[in-house]
Amino acid sequence: MQSRGTNAQERRRLRRYHLSYYMPVLDPDTFHVIGHLVDLNKIGLLLDSPTPLASGKELQLRIDTTPEVANKEFIQFTARVKWCRSDKIQPSVYNIGLELTAISSADADIIQSIVEHFGTR
Numbered sequence: 859m860q861s862r863g864t865n866a867q868e869r870r871r872l873r874r875y876h877l878s879y880y881m882p883v884l885d886p887d888t889f890h891v892i893g894h895l896v897d898l899n900k901i902g903l904l905l906d907s908p909t910p911l912a913s914g915k916e917l918q919l920r921i922d923t924t925p926e927v928a929n930k931e932f933i934q935f936t937a938r939v940k941w942c943r944s945d946k947i948q949p950s951v952y953n954i955g956l957e958l959t960a961i962s963s964a965d966a967d968i969i970q971s972i973v974e975h976f977g978t979r
Contacts, residue, residue, distance in 0.1 A: 883905055916936060919935055933961075
């Protein structure tokens, strides 16, 4: 276990990639936009959302894909809210850190393709 003085970047096992394309993340049942994808890696993602989410909450999520990254229209996965806080610059927006808890290997490959096509370090 890391000490409390260790910052989030040091605790993070894999580097996240900031996306140049602000992709909507949806509830797959209602198609309601939960937030927009800011960055991701193969084990987690960061959303900007107008609504806060409780830590520990499990979510079913959907991301519509583009032909550049996938040969199907969308991916679906389960993620757990790890943390949620108001954005420092826009307090009406919430930054939400999510951990992927269930995703098919094919959809995980598409996440990697999203990183390769739209991601920057």
